[in-house]
Amino acid sequence: MSDPTANAAPGGSRPADLQARAARLDATDELAKLRDRFQLPDGVVYLDGNSLGALPTGVAQRLAEVVTREWGTSLIGSWSDGTWWTAPERIGDKLSPLIGAAPGQTVVGDSTSVNLFKALVGAARLAGPGRTRMLVDAATFPTDGYIAGSAARMTGLTVVPTDPADIPAALGEDTAVVLLNHADYRTGRLHDLPALTRAAHAVGAITVWDLCHSAGALPVGLDAHAVDLAVGCTYKYLNGGPGAPAYLYIAARHQQAFDSPLPGWNGHADPFAMTPDYAPAAGATRGRVGTPDILSMLALESALDAWDGVSIEAVRAKSLALTDFFLECVAAYVPEGAVESVTPAEHAHRASQVSLRTENAREVMAELISRGVVGDFRAPDVLRFGFTPLYVGFADAERAARTLGHIFG
CATH class of the missing domain: 3.90.1150.10 (Aspartate Aminotransferase, domain 1)
Known part of the structure; x- marks a missing residue:
């Protein structure tokens, strides 16, 4: 060589x-000056931010503050002082401009896989009875396919692997849900989110978009293009760090009817009432499940500061x-x-x-x-x-x- x-x-x-x-x-x-907002090793060309983003400069200090003061000194009080408990919705609103969403529609927490399961089952329930098929991007990231199969079994649908280019022709009145990746993780091909969403809506189907390889790299426009549901990770182009929590977008028009298959106590209308019956919270909060991962959650919040003014x-x-x-x-x-x-x-x-x-x-x-x-x-x-x-x-x-x-x- x-x-x-x-x-x-x-x-x-x-x-x-x-x-x-x-x-x-x-x-x-x-944008060249923004490089100073990240810690990168000298002499390295880092072209793997589509797998794990670089470390924003303020994150280490913020994590130290969370560990030593909020956890170390305030202890359980940090849950109720407005910092921890509201983090999933607050951080969801903070990243919403990067995916073209108005506030109140995005909640942060869990993994992409867990959020995708919620979204797919919720989408099938929104689509209603009489529909039998779930169209799934044939080249999807493997986990998306695994989750789609499980969600389909739970809701009585049949998964139909379909090339995104063939989605319009494959759609029919029996289509309940369409799951698509905005960008193909292998090839970097960007699929036509506006056109494919319109085509699905024309037959009454519900769309679920996986934004893992597009959010933070290009405009998405969830609200502008009337997307129904979307999920994505935050550790790639959003630089949230390894294991950073994912997010779930639920369009405002669907929130009242969205029926999550994982009705955890954090998504309850009155979580501290500890009632035996589940009553979903209003808005995107019903997409929450269990106790959020506070350390990674607040690291993500700090990481998103790198987007200020961008x-x-x-x-x-x-x-x-x-x-x-x-x-x-x-x-x-x-x-x-x-x-x-x-x-x-x-x-x-x-x-x-x-x-x-x-x-x-x-x-x-x-x-x-x-x-x-x-x-x-x-x-x-x-x-x-x-x-x-x-x-x-x-x-x-x-x-x-x-x-x-x-x-x-």
């Missing part, structure tokens, strides 16, 4: 040209510019035929990652990581690079592509 610091790139292009362009782009990037539209513009530039650098540096992009070239169909197919992908990614370029591998043959515009720059994109070129050179 060649020295990644060599001056000549495979194919004849000179790194200095692309390096100079990267420097100019970084110098004029309005426009999600500006993030999307930089994401597209970064991925365009990376693909251009790959074409210049990597020998022809060594890799194949499986990420759509069209902006309308591209999320915030680039996936490249190649032989020996696992070994190639391991070598990239050893050289300070951190992406990830997806079986059987995909190199996956996530671009988080809050802390990834154009010089990072150029170095990653150049290093990849030298591995193949």
Whole structure:
């Protein structure tokens, strides 16, 4: 394998040209200063924020305060002083602008899988009797498929795996629920949330969208596009940290009728009454189940401070510019035929990652990581690079592509 610091790139292009362009782009990037809001190791190009986001600078101090003062000194009093008990709704409102939701519709807590189970069973119950099918993205993240199967068994529906492009033709009056990923986790393909939601509504079906690979990287517009229910994690582009709680969005128009299959005491209208009968709380609060994970919950709240003053539209513009530039650098540096992009070239169909197919992908990614370029591998043959515009720059994109070129050179 060649020295990644060599001056000549495979194919004849000179790194200095692309390096100079990267420097100019970084110098004029309005979001470049946001990198200072994160702690990143020196010398590392981090392109795996679509798996685990970087650490925002204020989180460690906030966690120390929670542990030493709120837990250590205030003890149980911290539940009732307005900080802990209201965190799921408060933090839900804080992240709502990033998914295009008005306040009062998003509650934070549990994992994506648990929230998806609530959403799918709740969606089936909202759809009502006489419907028999649940259409599920055929290439969905495996856990989504497992949860969909369980939710379907519970509600008497049949799961029908369907390519998102075929959803409009597959819909019918017997369709109860449509579960779709906004962005494909392997390829980075972005699916048409507005059009697919409209198509589902045209036959009376309820939509559930998984936003794990889009929220925080691009505008989602849940309210604007009349999405019914949505779930997502917060440890990827939202940088909430490992094991950060997920969220559940319940459109305001469905909240009164939303019947959660997990009616925990935190979702009760009067949780401290401790009555034997369950009465759901008003609003999205009925999506709560048990005691929230306070340490990770408040770490997420602090992490979201990194978004102060940031426009999600500006993030999307930089994401597209970064991925365009990376693909251009790959074409210049990597020998022809060594890799194949499986990420759509069209902006309308591209999320915030680039996936490249190649032989020996696992070994190639391991070598990239050893050289300070951190992406990830997806079986059987995909190199996956996530671009988080809050802390990834154009010089990072150029170095990653150049290093990849030298591995193949």
